[in-house]
Each structure stands twice: as structure tokens, then as C-alpha cells.
Amino acid sequence: MNYLQSIILAIIEGITEFLPISSTGHMIIASSFMGxxxxxxxxxFTVVIQLGTILSVVILYFKRFFQSIDFYFKxxxxxxxxxxxxxxFSKKIDALMENPVTVAISLLVGGIILLKVDEWFSTKTEVASQENITYLTAVKIGLFQCLAMIPGVSRSGASIVGGMSQKLSRTTAAEFSFFLAVPTMLGxxxxxxxxxxxxxxxxxHEQINLxxxxxxxxxxxxxLAIKTFIGYLSKNGFKAFGYYRITIGVALLVIHFFIQKLDVI
Incomplete structure (x- = not known):
């Protein structure tokens, strides 16, 4: 890996980590194309640079991290x-991270789900603040987050959908997903x-610099990505992210099988 490649991957990580489009999936795609x-x-590298992105959450929501002990327990x-x-499943997860087809299928399926999320859950909103999230709800959101161990699923997407399934508003679900990213990524x-x-x-020495x-x-x-996402999400919902995921997923599958066909020929 050179310095330009590290910057490209970091930009991708910063943009995609808190969007429901899978940062890991995008970095696998990018690093695959870069060889x-x-x-x-x-x-x-793709794991450690998440420390920079979670620091952005701490900075943006600094006061929230000192609101109560109950917040940390949740x-x-x-x-x-x-x-x-x-x-x-750490070894199986590492193996999946080398497979662009897994990423493509996850992007495609996740995109279809995002097209329906607002229709499924937006009318069932009851929890509009972090303080009203129960411990049971927190655990359920954590279980949804585990789906993101499959590359391409999206940690933020899975946990936000998990939150909305528990009657959290879009904004509350997204913010809890951001907070949950801190211990998850640190671990x-x-x-x-x-x-x-x-x-x-x-x-x-060079790798440390990277x-x-x-x-x-x-x-x-x-x-920049977090602020933009929250503003967009509260007004527009998930459909644009769903269409984006489907487009990227289909394109990646076409490219993969086209390259495979060329190799056979």
C-alpha cells in the first residue's frame, strides 16, 4: 500500500462508515481494484482507520457522552x-472480506431492504430520544448490528434498521448507531x-505513517459525512441509499462475472 492508496481508502471510510451503504464493502471493492x-x-488498515471516524462521533456528540451512566450501560x-x-466467527469473517461477490450480493439485498424500510417502520415511531431506549431495545439493536459482520451489509444500516424495527425514529436510530460505533469499532x-x-x-515506520x-x-x-447524513435522512429517508446499493451491487456482479469469463477464454 502506498500513500495515495491509503488516502483513497480513508476518504471512502470517512464517507461510508456512517451511511447505510457499507464502508467495509466499499473498501474491499476499492482495495480489490487497487490490487x-x-x-x-x-x-x-481498513479496521484501524475506523478510530479516526469514531473520534468524529465523540467530537460531534461530545455532550451526549457525559449525559448519564445509564447511557454507557445501554x-x-x-x-x-x-x-x-x-x-x-472472526476467521470466517476474515475469509469473507476477500470475496467481492459476497459484498455485491449483500449490497444488492441490503439495497432492496432499504427501499422498503420507511414503508415498514416510519409510521410506527414511538421513541424519539436516546433516553427512552430500553436495555432490551439496545440488545436487539446490537443483534441487528451483528449482521454487518457479513461484508457489504453495513454496520450503520443494520443497526439503524434494527432501531427503527424497535419503533425508534430515523434520527434517534441513526444517532444511537453512531454512538454504538464507538465501542464496536474500538473493540x-x-x-x-x-x-x-x-x-x-x-x-x-512507513506503515505507521500510513x-x-x-x-x-x-x-x-x-x-462532514455525519452532519450531511443526519440532515438528509431526517427529510428524505433511505430510498436513495437503497437505489445506490442496488446499482453498485449489480455493477460489481457484472464486472466480476465478465472478468471470470475473460479468464476462461
Whole structure:
């Protein structure tokens, strides 16, 4: 990985992490086209630069993180399912991250779901503030978030849909998804770094610089993306994201099978 590639991936991460279009899926696609998807450092990079994006959440919602102890307990309750499933299926998840077809199918299916989300849940809104989220609701949202371990599903998309299924408003569900990203991404980063060193890899000076640049770029871009997304979502809903996912998913499948056909010929 070179510096230009790290900046491109960080921009993609910053834009897509909090949108329901799958940051992991987009980075797998981008790194595959750049020919670096199979590198162990690339897999580490795509996880570690999430630290920059979660810092943007802390900065933007700084006061919310000091509202009550109950707030943290709810985040922990929602985070526990990801810990359990992550520990149980980490190797299978890593294997899926190398498969663009998995990403394409997930994007396509997720896009179809997003086209219907507002119709399914928008009329059932009862919870309009974070304080009214119960512990049981938090756990259920955490279970939905686990679906995002399949590359292309979208962590934010899964948790937002999970929140809306529990009668949260679009904005409340999105904001809880942002807050839940902090422990989830922090935990994923710690585990990925541990696994990286456990397998005998050591970061070079250049790789450390790439991680620093990636986190800084991801932080700045995510700041802009979150504000834009919340404003758009509250007014327009999910349909545009659904159509986008379907378009990218179909295009990726066509490209993949076309390349496979050329290889056979």
C-alpha cells in the first residue's frame, strides 16, 4: 500500500462508515481494484482507520457522552452481541472480506431492504430520544448490528434498521448507531491489532505513517459525512441509499462475472 492508496481508502471510510451503504464493502471493492486486498496490512488498515471516524462521533456528540451512566450501560448492552459473534466467527469473517461477490450480493439485498424500510417502520415511531431506549431495545439493536459482520451489509444500516424495527425514529436510530460505533469499532481495532501481532507481523515506520494519515483523513471526512447524513435522512429517508446499493451491487456482479469469463477464454 502506498500513500495515495491509503488516502483513497480513508476518504471512502470517512464517507461510508456512517451511511447505510457499507464502508467495509466499499473498501474491499476499492482495495480489490487497487490490487492490495489480499495484503495483511490492508486488512489491518481498513479496521484501524475506523478510530479516526469514531473520534468524529465523540467530537460531534461530545455532550451526549457525559449525559448519564445509564447511557454507557445501554451501549455496553448493545455491544455485547458483537463481542460474542466476533470472537466465535472472526476467521470466517476474515475469509469473507476477500470475496467481492459476497459484498455485491449483500449490497444488492441490503439495497432492496432499504427501499422498503420507511414503508415498514416510519409510521410506527414511538421513541424519539436516546433516553427512552430500553436495555432490551439496545440488545436487539446490537443483534441487528451483528449482521454487518457479513461484508457489504453495513454496520450503520443494520443497526439503524434494527432501531427503527424497535419503533425508534430515523434520527434517534441513526444517532444511537453512531454512538454504538464507538465501542464496536474500538473493540474491533484492538482485536485486529492483537491478531496481527499474534501472527508475527510487525509494523514498519512507513506503515505507521500510513495508519496516521488514514485516521486523520477519515476523521475529517467523517465529520462532514455525519452532519450531511443526519440532515438528509431526517427529510428524505433511505430510498436513495437503497437505489445506490442496488446499482453498485449489480455493477460489481457484472464486472466480476465478465472478468471470470475473460479468464476462461
Amino acid at each position: 492490495i486486498s489480499h495484503q495483511e496490512f490492508t486488512k489491518l 451501549l455496553i448492552a448493545a455491544f455485547i452481541p458483537a463481542v460474542v459473534f466476533g470472537l466465535l 474491533a481495532t484492538v482485536k485486529k491489532c492483537y491478531d496481527y501481532y499474534k501472527e508475527g507481523f510487525v509494523l514498519t 495508519l496516521i494519515i488514514g485516521n486523520v483523513v477519515g476523521f475529517v471526512v467523517a465529520l
